[in-house]
Structure formats: structure tokens, C-alpha cells
Amino acid sequence: MFAGRKDRLWIIGGLLAAALLLAAGWFLLVSPEMDGADRLRGEAETSEVQMATLRSKLADLRRENDDLPRYRAGLETARQALPTTADSERFLRQLQRAGEAAGAFVQGVNVGDPVQIEVSGTAMHSLPVAVTVTGGAAELEAFLEELQEEQPRAVLVTSLTAEAGDGGTFADGLSAVVNLKIFVAPQSGDAAPAEGTAAQGS
Known part of the structure; x- marks a missing residue:
């Protein structure tokens, strides 16, 4: 009877140890990695938004550059006046x-x-x-x-x-x-x- 009780205690102890190891592994390894992945995804999304903004500004600058002769002509007309x-x-x-x-x-x-x-x-x-x-x-x-x-x-x-x-x-x-x-x-x-x-x- 004692032997069976000891075996059960060992099994329970092993299960508790395994659970502790899993919890420790989660908090020490998996969770930081997931937080890091979330942070990287957030940074990637922010970079995409910034790139879209820069592309839009670049397109505006190109359009303004195409209109430069018209702006210069307008300036010349204004300067004559x-x-x-x-x-x-x-x-x-x-x-x-x-x-x-x-x-x-x-x-x-x-x-x-x-x-x-x-x-x-x-x-x-x-x-x-x-x-x-x-x-x-x-x-x-x-x-x-x-x-x-x-x-x-x-x-x-x-x-x-x-x-x-x-x-x-x-x-x-x-x-x-x-x-x-x-x-x-x-x-x-x-x-x-x-x-x-x-x-x-x-």
C-alpha cells in the first residue's frame, strides 16, 4: 500500500514539476518571443504607413515639379505687374x-x-x-x-x-x-x- 501511495506522490510531483516547467518556459521564453513578434508586427505596420505617406508626398512633389514651368510663368507675370x-x-x-x-x-x-x-x-x-x-x-x-x-x-x-x-x-x-x-x-x-x-x- 505504501508503495502505491509513493508512486502516486511521485506522479503528482512529476506533474506539478512539469506544469511549473511549462509555466516557466512560457513566461521566460514563449511570452517574450510573442511580445517581440507583436512589437515587430506593429513596427512593420508603422513602417508601411510611413512609406505610404512618403510615397504620397513624393507623388505630390513630382506633380509640383511638372508644374514648375507654369509656376515660373506665373511668377514672371506677377513680377511684371x-x-x-x-x-x-x-x-x-x-x-x-x-x-x-x-x-x-x-x-x-x-x-x-x-x-x-x-x-x-x-x-x-x-x-x-x-x-x-x-x-x-x-x-x-x-x-x-x-x-x-x-x-x-x-x-x-x-x-x-x-x-x-x-x-x-x-x-x-x-x-x-x-x-x-x-x-x-x-x-x-x-x-x-x-x-x-x-x-x-x-
């Missing part, structure tokens, strides 16, 4: 071309002294310009349209005064003085635009 220097001589030529296109005659241009202004936190300069132009009413209207819509320089017409031409009647044409402002946006560190000049149309 708002140059970094007064460039009065070029503006005079633009006014003369506008007059020719409208069938009017630009007799003279007077550019005043620059005045510093601030637009949306950006320091700029405005220059008053007086343009003397002659022609019929339709030609003067076309000239104003050319001035504001066609020629590249941004202008702000502030006033217009007109009187009868040399014949003394409006049928003989009009002589008008168009007062306007042009604007200059100097680059950082640039000096103010040159003082006003007077020029005569050819």
Missing part, C-alpha cells in the same frame, strides 16, 4: 504701346516721388504718375482699358480730367490727364525707387 524697381522708362514704353493700340496719342508722362506704403505687412512704394493723352472719346476709353487690362504693369487710376481738343469742341477730340499710381515691391535690403522723372511721348 509689381516690379522691384520703378523702371519708369519701360513703363513709358508700355504707355506708348497702350496708346497706339487704342488709337490715342500719349503726349507726356510725369512720374512723381515714391511714397512708402505697407500692404499686408509688406513694405512697398507707390509712385504717382500723370499721363497726358489726346484722342477721341472712344480712343480715350480704349486707352484706359489698355492701361488697366492689357499692359502688364499694375496701375491704380485715381482721377481723370478731360477738356476739348485744339479745335475747342469735343468733336475735335479730347486732351486728358490721367492720374494714376504704380507700385514697386523692393526686395529685402533694396533701396527705395528713384525719384520722379518727366518724359515726353514721341
Whole structure:
């Protein structure tokens, strides 16, 4: 009887030892490995998300690079409208071309002294310009349209005064003085635009 009881105790003890070994193996070996595998899967998923984000950004950059010529053309157009220097001589030529296109005659241009202004936190300069132009009413209207819509320089017409031409009647044409402002946006560190000049149309 004793022998059978001892055998059972040994069996029970062996089972308990095996269970302890299994538990120890689980906590010491299997569980850390599973935690490591979960961590690696999480890192892999995070890497995939990051790669997808990078691929999307790369595609956006490639599209923007393809649009670079359009951006440069837009910048050039904007810079013509708002140059970094007064460039009065070029503006005079633009006014003369506008007059020719409208069938009017630009007799003279007077550019005043620059005045510093601030637009949306950006320091700029405005220059008053007086343009003397002659022609019929339709030609003067076309000239104003050319001035504001066609020629590249941004202008702000502030006033217009007109009187009868040399014949003394409006049928003989009009002589008008168009007062306007042009604007200059100097680059950082640039000096103010040159003082006003007077020029005569050819």
C-alpha cells in the first residue's frame, strides 16, 4: 500500500514539476518571443504607413515639379505687374504701346516721388504718375482699358480730367490727364525707387 501511495506522490510531483516547467518556459521564453513578434508586427505596420505617406508626398512633389514651368510663368507675370524697381522708362514704353493700340496719342508722362506704403505687412512704394493723352472719346476709353487690362504693369487710376481738343469742341477730340499710381515691391535690403522723372511721348 505504501508503495502505491509513493508512486502516486511521485506522479503528482512529476506533474506539478512539469506544469511549473511549462509555466516557466512560457513566461521566460514563449511570452517574450510573442511580445517581440507583436512589437515587430506593429513596427512593420508603422513602417508601411510611413512609406505610404512618403510615397504620397513624393507623388505630390513630382506633380509640383511638372508644374514648375507654369509656376515660373506665373511668377514672371506677377513680377511684371509689381516690379522691384520703378523702371519708369519701360513703363513709358508700355504707355506708348497702350496708346497706339487704342488709337490715342500719349503726349507726356510725369512720374512723381515714391511714397512708402505697407500692404499686408509688406513694405512697398507707390509712385504717382500723370499721363497726358489726346484722342477721341472712344480712343480715350480704349486707352484706359489698355492701361488697366492689357499692359502688364499694375496701375491704380485715381482721377481723370478731360477738356476739348485744339479745335475747342469735343468733336475735335479730347486732351486728358490721367492720374494714376504704380507700385514697386523692393526686395529685402533694396533701396527705395528713384525719384520722379518727366518724359515726353514721341
